[in-house]
Amino acid sequence: MGKFARLGFWLSGLIVLAVIALGCIAPLVPYEPADAVSYDDALVSPSLAHLMGTDEQGRDIAIRLVKGTEAFFLPGLMAAAISIVLGGLTGALTGYATGFFRTAVLGALQLLDTLPRLVFIILVCTIRDPSVMLIAFVAGILFIPTVATVIRRKVESLASEDYILAHIAHGFSPVRVLLHHILWLQCWPILVRQAAFVFGYVLFVETGLSYLGDYGVQEPTPSWGNMVAQVRSLPSDAPWPWLIPAAAIVLTISGFLAFGNLAARRGEEAVR
């Protein structure tokens, strides 16, 4: 790993840590959107009183930025958990099993994979009460095939390795070898990469839909997406109310993607 990649790893790790920290403290911050409105303080530029300035309704942007993490943090974690747990297990099974069972599971995975993700999420939102949790749940399910495929390839390439055969010859049960020695010890870098990717995807969908304004988080509850949507009515000499959340979205998605990739690369170097 080069010097630059190491720098990227630490920087993106810092972003991931910061987002996790914000996501954890956000529920503890008392915030009542209606009380925060104060038209006298509208569009105050960043200062000591308002670190990131205020928006058109005079609401402090820094607090809304922190509270906005609530919109995607738990849903993102849930989607990542669903896809890596179920995707990891089905991937390991299909990499190991043979015969009809394998064919059937592979077929089901291929089926899930042909559904266009965002279109299917919108379909579900049309039918059911849209919420970010629902969106994240569907996203998590739809990412199972992606995770399962990379895990299956890894398991297939490992299954004939001498040391795995030695484990089995040693009398370890295949389930233990599969779950512990292969999935846990060998595949964790892949799972980290995929988890970060799915988390980033949920953030992308949540902010995108909140920006469009129908299925995401609704005003006055803050989401980075509906904060960016204020761009439509802002004067051009006061860009901070949309610029700051937009920058936060780009930083977070880039940070998570980069961290997933670089942590996985470090992990793969260490595993080998």
Next chain:
Amino acid sequence: MNRLLALVLVAGRRLAGGLLLLVGATFLIYFTIRSAPGDAIDAITPMGTPPEVKEKLAADFGLDQEPLAGYVTWLGRSAHGDFGESLVTVTGEEVMTAALPAFRNTLLLSFAALLVCQVLATLLALVLGEPSSRQQVLTGALYFFTAAPSFVAAIFFSQALNAGIRHFVDTNGYEPPDWYPIPIDAKSIMQYVFAGLMLIAGDGLFMDMFNTVRAEISAVRNAQFIAAIRAKGASTAPHTLRNLVVPFISAFAARLPLVLGSVVIVEYFFTLDGAGYLLLEASKQRDFPIVVGLSVLFTLSIIVMNLVADVVRAAIDPREVARNG
């Protein structure tokens, strides 16, 4: 002749597989509808829909029957291209009459954007060559900026464009809103060009494509048969190109689903006359037949793309036939 036969066999198998996938995918879509909480028909129609319209809709979608029988009824109608009539968005019009022209625009936009993206990624890969530590500042920056969601990229783009235009062009007193992409004229091709650019620049598509393309080029260039050809003094270019066609088609086909997702949001941003815009508008107003019809079209296009990619690969590369035949 033998090879042609093998190819036809592969195509037949792929077609059968594609049909099976289509049946499975429509089944999933149908049961998502059936899983609606409470009375499904109330959940999927706009408020205040007259009862006779509801009844007709329930009959069209087989909601008055057992789930499986209803699915067969609905699938039978859909197979004839009959997805019912639009409820609100384009009231009374056949779903396919409204959806197909819009979907054609969407497909054209997605394909063009994906193709340009692949060409640009290939050019960059050729210019940069093998990965080296000196490029990392450039690729790192590209990673960072292209990971932005396409709608965020589109906002930055139109803000910059509008600021530029205000400075350099006399807009004749007319001041478009800052966030709104110029030109306003919905019929203008520039809207589509901008939308295509945002598809390429956002959602991490470009660097994902770049990585794949560069790895494939490097794999073929460093292959032993290329070294052998070079040792014999022949030109390596035709062989390199021929061996790159198959992975390039795969890379293209694999990213279509991602682009078909991004295009929905981008179309809505630029208010293009496309399937993505229609889908979100219809979904907002609970115009259910349109949403379902478009979901099926999107799914179908992904299945067809994979099918075509498989057959073309088999036609170009005999090893694909041997592997799958």
